Every structure is written in C-alpha cells, then in structure tokens.
Amino acid sequence: MRRAAIVAQVRAETILQLRRGENLVVTLAIPLGILIFFANVDAIKTDYAHPVDFLVPGVLALSVMASAMVSLGIATGFERRYGVLKRLGSTPLSRSGLLAAKTVTVIAFEIVQVVLVVLVGIVIGWHVPTGIVAAVGLLLLGTVAFAGVGLLMAGTLRAEANLAAANALFLMLLFLGGMAYPLSKLPNVIQNLAGALPAAALSETVRAVLAGRAFPVGELMVLLAWAILAPLAAAHWFRWEE
Amino acid sequence: MPPAAAATAISVVGLEKHYGSTRAVDCLTFDVVCGEVFGLLGPNGAGKTTTVEILEGYRQVDSGTIRVLGLDPWRDAARLRPRIGVMLQEGGLYPGLRPLELLRLFASYYDDPEDPTQLLDTVGLSDATRTTVRRLSGGQRQRLSLATALIGKPSVVFLDEPTAGMDPRARATTWRLVRDLAQRGVTVLLTTHATDEAEQLCDRVAIVSGGRIVALGSPAELTRRGPTEEIRIVTASGVSVRALATALGVNESDVRELRCGEYVASTVSTPSRIADLATFLREHDVTLVALEAGHSSLEEVYFRLTAEDAK
Incomplete structure (x- = not known):
C-alpha cells in the first residue's frame, strides 16, 4: 500500500469531518458543554467532593463514544449510501488502507478532544492525577469497541436508519453510561443492564484509574469483550454496498 | 478491427x-x-x-x-x-x-x-x-x-x-x-x-x-443485417399504421410504429411509392419531418432485437 495514499486519505477524511457541522456538535460541543454545565450547576449528586472529578473521566469516555461510534459510523454509513465505498473498492486503495486512514483520523481527532476536555477540566478545578497512561490505554480500547459498534450499524443499516440509530444510542448511553449521571443513582434493573454495555464499562474504568481506586476487573472484562466482539461482528456483517 | x-x-x-x-x-x-x-x-x-x-x-x-x-x-x-x-x-x-x-x-x-x-x-x-x-x-x-x-x-x-x-x-x-x-x-x-x-x-x-x-x-x-430496403418516415403528428400501409401499397405488418409519428416500412422506395406517400400526407394534412430510404438504422435494429425485453 502506498504511504502517500493513506496520508491523502487521512487528509480527505479530516477535511470531511471538519466540514460536517453536526459532527462538531456531537464530538466537541456536547461533551464540553456537559462538562462546563454540570461542573457549575449543582444538578447531580455524585459521591465525589468535587463534581469535576466525576465529570472529567465521564466526558472523556463520552468524547470517545462520540468520535468512534457516532461520527465514524454516520460518515461511513453515508459513504456507503453514496457509493463511495464501492468506488474505492476498484481503486488501488485497499480495504486495510482505508481502515488505517479512518483509524488515524479518529485517533487524531480524539487527541484534540482529550486535550480540550483536560484543559477545560483544569480551568474549572480538576487536578491531573497519576493514572493518565492507563486512562489513555482504556480510551483506545473504548475506541476499538465503539468503532466496532458504529461500523456494524453503518455496514448493515440504511444510511438514514443508521443516522437515527447512532444518535439514539448516543443519547441513551449518555445517560446509562455513567458519563454525565452516576450509575449508582439509577434503579437496580437499569444499573445491571447498563453494566453490560460498553459506555459504563469505559467511563467506570477510566474513572477508577484516574481516581487511583482499585481497578474494576469486571468492567474491564465487559469493555474487552465489546472491543473484541463488535469489530468481529462488523467485519462479518459489513456490506460495502447499500 | x-x-x-x-x-x-x-x-x-x-x-x-x-x-x-x-x-x-x-x-x-x-x-x-x-x-x-x-x-x-x-x-x-x-x-x-x-x-x-x-x-x-x-x-x-x-x-x-x-x-x-x-x-x-x-x-x-x-x-x-x-x-x-x-x-x-x-x-x-x-x-x-x-x-x-x-x-x-x-x-x-x-x-x-x-x-x-x-x-x-x-x-x-x-x-x-x-x-x-x-x-x-x-x-x-x-x-x-x-x-x-x-x-x-x-x-x-x-x-x-x-x-x-x-x-x-x-x-x-x-x-x-x-x-x-x-x-x-x-x-x-x-x-x-x-x-x-x-x-x-x-x-x-x-x-x-x-x-x-x-x-x-x-x-x-x-x-446491414436488417431488411435490405426500408423507408423511415417521421411526421409531425401520428398517423394510422393501417392507412399508411394502404397508401404505400404494403401489408400492415410491414409497417412498424417506432413511436408516435415515426414509422418504418420494409419495402423498396420506388418513385411512385414516394409519390403515393406524398399524396397520403396531403390528404391527411400531415407535415413530413424526415424521410429516409435505404438500410435500417441501428435504432431500428435495436428495437427489433430487444423487442422481447420490452414485452
């Protein structure tokens, strides 16, 4: 595979991502908005002395979900609808080349998101803890899991259905993912359901390592399972033409 | 080639x-x-x-x-x-x-x-x-x-x-x-x-x-594979295939209507036949848009060969 092709592909994917206004709302405005709003408004009861200690890990997880699942999934669904994926299939750009370019683009955008969330967090009183390397590893694992979910939907649903599903899932997981609202405050039944989903698994593990608490092995197993199964399912069921 | x-x-x-x-x-x-x-x-x-x-x-x-x-x-x-x-x-x-x-x-x-x-x-x-x-x-x-x-x-x-x-x-x-x-x-x-x-x-x-x-x-x-001789007639308004065939002195089955106002007659374009056509057009007050004689066009070949698909 030509390196120049992957570089050009990353460039094009980045341009496309920046031109989609609604994408910037989901990936930047909503996570940062939630962080700033809930840090200043005493709307949620957390077990933390400072809400920002609860919010920053949750918003980091939310950012990853927005980029890897919503943004990547919706864009890929429409590329499939418009025959772009089909057309690329008869160029020398291989599938692995395209996947590599999309991976680099998503991670590059996530770096921007993480930097912004951390900076805003510091401004509103968050103290950068020690577990940051482990947190980065968990966010990458979350990226793999959410990208798998996003691509599974993008490659199987019609573009409009995929758009609706990705946004609905985003909203649902925002509340059931322990991101902006503590999982422990939810009814037991919902807690159990939420515990099996990748959102809570990611936010809880990131929160634990950043708080220096005991590592939640159960949540890590859930996240790991999603990171393995979702991409496998996407690879198996993904259809390149709608 | x-x-x-x-x-x-x-x-x-x-x-x-x-x-x-x-x-x-x-x-x-x-x-x-x-x-x-x-x-x-x-x-x-x-x-x-x-x-x-x-x-x-x-x-x-x-x-x-x-x-x-x-x-x-x-x-x-x-x-x-x-x-x-x-x-x-x-x-x-x-x-x-x-x-x-x-x-x-x-x-x-x-x-x-x-x-x-x-x-x-x-x-x-x-x-x-x-x-x-x-x-x-x-x-x-x-x-x-x-x-x-x-x-x-x-x-x-x-x-x-x-x-x-x-x-x-x-x-x-x-x-x-x-x-x-x-x-x-x-x-x-x-x-x-x-x-x-x-x-x-x-x-x-x-x-x-x-x-x-x-x-x-x-x-x-x-x-060249089509019928050796044919006349293609394009008129400003549609005419009856039967009346046209009668005017040209051929069987009705030898005249095909490609679309309204476009007809192909599988026959030789003798001078008298063209004169008959002119008389027919005058009698029915129909304007002639195009008249072609000789080999069939690719469109005519195409219509004939793909007729089955159209059914």
Whole structure:
C-alpha cells in the first residue's frame, strides 16, 4: 500500500469531518458543554467532593463514544449510501488502507478532544492525577469497541436508519453510561443492564484509574469483550454496498 | 478491427450470473481488442451493469472464464486495480469534497497519475473548483466521475452509462474524451441504451437483451443485417399504421410504429411509392419531418432485437 495514499486519505477524511457541522456538535460541543454545565450547576449528586472529578473521566469516555461510534459510523454509513465505498473498492486503495486512514483520523481527532476536555477540566478545578497512561490505554480500547459498534450499524443499516440509530444510542448511553449521571443513582434493573454495555464499562474504568481506586476487573472484562466482539461482528456483517 | 489482429484486452467466455432464481447474465461471450471502444447496448435490466461490474472485480462469476489484461478480476484484483479506470452508473463521489480535492485524493492512489488540475480542465470542470460535489449538477458529477476513472492513466476504462443525465454539450465533451482515449490506445468498454451513442462512439457493439448477446458487430455491420430496403418516415403528428400501409401499397405488418409519428416500412422506395406517400400526407394534412430510404438504422435494429425485453 502506498504511504502517500493513506496520508491523502487521512487528509480527505479530516477535511470531511471538519466540514460536517453536526459532527462538531456531537464530538466537541456536547461533551464540553456537559462538562462546563454540570461542573457549575449543582444538578447531580455524585459521591465525589468535587463534581469535576466525576465529570472529567465521564466526558472523556463520552468524547470517545462520540468520535468512534457516532461520527465514524454516520460518515461511513453515508459513504456507503453514496457509493463511495464501492468506488474505492476498484481503486488501488485497499480495504486495510482505508481502515488505517479512518483509524488515524479518529485517533487524531480524539487527541484534540482529550486535550480540550483536560484543559477545560483544569480551568474549572480538576487536578491531573497519576493514572493518565492507563486512562489513555482504556480510551483506545473504548475506541476499538465503539468503532466496532458504529461500523456494524453503518455496514448493515440504511444510511438514514443508521443516522437515527447512532444518535439514539448516543443519547441513551449518555445517560446509562455513567458519563454525565452516576450509575449508582439509577434503579437496580437499569444499573445491571447498563453494566453490560460498553459506555459504563469505559467511563467506570477510566474513572477508577484516574481516581487511583482499585481497578474494576469486571468492567474491564465487559469493555474487552465489546472491543473484541463488535469489530468481529462488523467485519462479518459489513456490506460495502447499500 | 478483427479480434485476431491485435492483443485482447478483455475476454469473456460463457459468462453466467444468477441472483437467486433470476438469470442476470446468460452465457455471454465476447472479446475486446486493445484500443477498441466496445459498447454493450441494451435496455435496462438486460445485464449490462452486472457484466461490467464482474469485469471490474465487484462480483464473482457463477460460471465462465473472464480475463481483463490477462488477469482474473476477482482473484488478481490487487494487480488489476492500478491498471483499470471505473465510472460507476451513479454515485462514488464524496459529497463533501470539492472537485480538485477529490481528484487529488484519487491521484494519490496511483503511481503515475494525470495532473488533477489539467484533467479537471479537460473534462470541463475548471470553473467549478470552489463548489462541493453535493452542489454540482448531475452532468457535472458525471464528468467528475469520468475524471476519477481517468486519473490513474488506466489501460482499460469501464464506463457504465457515461452520458446519462448530461446535456448535449457535456455529452459531446465526453464523446470527444472517449475518442481521445481510444486514439492513445486505451481500451474502453461502455454501456449505453442510447443507440446514437453506440453508433457514433463504438468500434463494435454487442446488443444485449435478457442477459444474452443478440447481435455483435460494428455499427455498420449491424445495420446491414436488417431488411435490405426500408423507408423511415417521421411526421409531425401520428398517423394510422393501417392507412399508411394502404397508401404505400404494403401489408400492415410491414409497417412498424417506432413511436408516435415515426414509422418504418420494409419495402423498396420506388418513385411512385414516394409519390403515393406524398399524396397520403396531403390528404391527411400531415407535415413530413424526415424521410429516409435505404438500410435500417441501428435504432431500428435495436428495437427489433430487444423487442422481447420490452414485452
């Protein structure tokens, strides 16, 4: 595979991502908005002395979900609808080349998101803890899991259905993912359901390592399972033409 | 151009493709010579796109042997892709990119691409550089799609209905581009349901109907195969086929109505018959738009051979 092709592909994917206004709302405005709003408004009861200690890990997880699942999934669904994926299939750009370019683009955008969330967090009183390397590893694992979910939907649903599903899932997981609202405050039944989903698994593990608490092995197993199964399912069921 | 005289660019032998119980392509056999412009002409659903997409490596054959530049499009896809150019029937362009951005992206996939700016000018889109694909007209998108097929300097180009939705000027530009390609030795396989396009552009044409080739040859050969003599009459308003046949002194079955106001009579155009026609037109106060005598047109051959599909 030509390196120049992957570089050009990353460039094009980045341009496309920046031109989609609604994408910037989901990936930047909503996570940062939630962080700033809930840090200043005493709307949620957390077990933390400072809400920002609860919010920053949750918003980091939310950012990853927005980029890897919503943004990547919706864009890929429409590329499939418009025959772009089909057309690329008869160029020398291989599938692995395209996947590599999309991976680099998503991670590059996530770096921007993480930097912004951390900076805003510091401004509103968050103290950068020690577990940051482990947190980065968990966010990458979350990226793999959410990208798998996003691509599974993008490659199987019609573009409009995929758009609706990705946004609905985003909203649902925002509340059931322990991101902006503590999982422990939810009814037991919902807690159990939420515990099996990748959102809570990611936010809880990131929160634990950043708080220096005991590592939640159960949540890590859930996240790991999603990171393995979702991409496998996407690879198996993904259809390149709608 | 006889197939034996030059190297074969595309070879199709006994190609079959089913979708469920539907037979999309049924025992198709043809060769395309290097540097030839070869057309698959047929109605919608005749199996043209299926055939082209198999040659492009998108689908596997059910049976038959196909080679493009000596390679199996499915098995040797990675080696073939750098050497072919593809224009899909629709879509295939990022709606959010501008034409030049898109061509630069596609240029990066190839080792020795055309200059994107120059190619954009060649297809007549140099004035649309600030517009995203989403806002281009249908004809402009078609030309950009054609440019993506040519950017990699391919040896074989597949064009699936290249001029669909184009205005006459864009159509002429596209025809000129295709002729230029052939002149440079590039092989072109195109599909169309426009008989004038096949007649003007193609060295050889395969008329496809119901997944089979029903006629194959140069446009001149195909039109010579029809009834030796016929008269084509175009009138400003429709006339009764029976009355026209009576006026010409032929059986009603020898006059076919191609469309309202266009008729073909399979008979010799003797001077007295033409005089009878003139009398008939005067009596019915019908204006003559065109009158042609001699061999049948490719359109007439096409209508006759694909009649089964239309039913």
